[in-house]
Amino acid sequence: MGSLLLFLLVALCIWMMLDMHGGHAAAGSTLGAGTDPVCGMTVEAGQGYARMYSGRLYRFCSRRCLERFDDDPQRYIGGPQGDSQPGGAP
Ligand SMILES: [Zn+2]
Incomplete structure (x- = not known):
């Protein structure tokens, strides 16, 4: 059970990182x-x-x-x- 919770936390972390990266890329392409x-x-x-x-x-x-x-x-x-x-x- 503990490992499943850890997996969900890691997955959430990766998802947030990807989301931030996507927003940054969109802004960068507009500026650059x-x-x-x-x-x-x-x-x-x-x-x-x-x-x-x-x-x-x-x-x-x-x-x-x-x-x-x-x-x-x-x-x-x-x-x-x-x-x-x-x-x-x-
Ligand atoms: Zn040209």
């Missing part, structure tokens, strides 16, 4: 995620590429998007989003 200014994709923290530019951190889904941003940063952060040239594969 960024929008790729080149293609508009949402890039999770720790994924893709990142670049500091004029005091802000920009995230990119791929190296290709990063290179396009490096080529002309003002084009992607200066003007309104939604370029007339999609220039991307479907």
